[in-house]
Amino acid sequence: MRASVLLKWGIEELLRKYPELRLQPAKGDEMIIAGILEFSAQTRGLKLISDRYEISISVPPEYPKAIPVVRETAMRIPRAFHKLDSGHLCLGSPTRLRLTLAETSSLLSFVERCVIPYLYGYSIIESGGVLPFGELSHGVRGLRDDLASMIGLDDDLVLLGFVRLLAMKKRKANKLPCPCGTGMRVGRCHNRKLNTLREMLGRRWFSSLLHGSR
Secondary structure (H helix, E strand, O other), rough: HHHHHHHHHHHHHHHHOOOOEEEEEOOOHHHEEEEEEEEEOOOOOOOOEEEEEEEEEEEEOOOOOOOOOEEOOOOOOOOOOEOOOOEEEOOOHHHHHHHHHHHHOOOHHHEEEEEEEHHHHHHHHHHHOOOOOOOOHHHHHHHHHHHHHHHOOOHHHHHHHHHHHHHHHHHOOOOOOOOOOOOOEEOOOOOOHHHHHHHHEEEEEHHHHHHOOO
């Protein structure tokens, strides 16, 4: 692993803060970080949780454009608790995870913003509490709910219209009527939200959502 990649992705920082994690041998250009993740976390109105989990993080060579996948390797978390069909942890919708990685390529940030909240949530459930961050549906419904919260609208046809616009070039999309129903062009209505999402994730991402490949 090149030193520049270790620095750019914040791997050394991650391993310093969580010293029971280690780089593991991996096939090809994939990188594996595995071991014990020990943390203390708390959210509003809930107790402080100190816990530790055995995990494995597979970081693809296309990172941060591609999302790492995480397993809990001690079989403590049941398959029924927000896991993907592959057995990996469902850390959030692909769009939310991509937005997190678009903000920073730091693996430490990914672990603390995506992995630890998931594990903290399960620790709360295991102790008899309620999932602190709510539940996002899987699949198409989860993507729809996530986009609804980001754009601030909750109509399926309107959201589909926004996804179509996000898959277009900005200049073309801004000239079209805004799907929200104001009668204004996008360039005078929801352009700031759409332009921010398009710049962070790229038109291809939303095109893939539109055609059901994600």
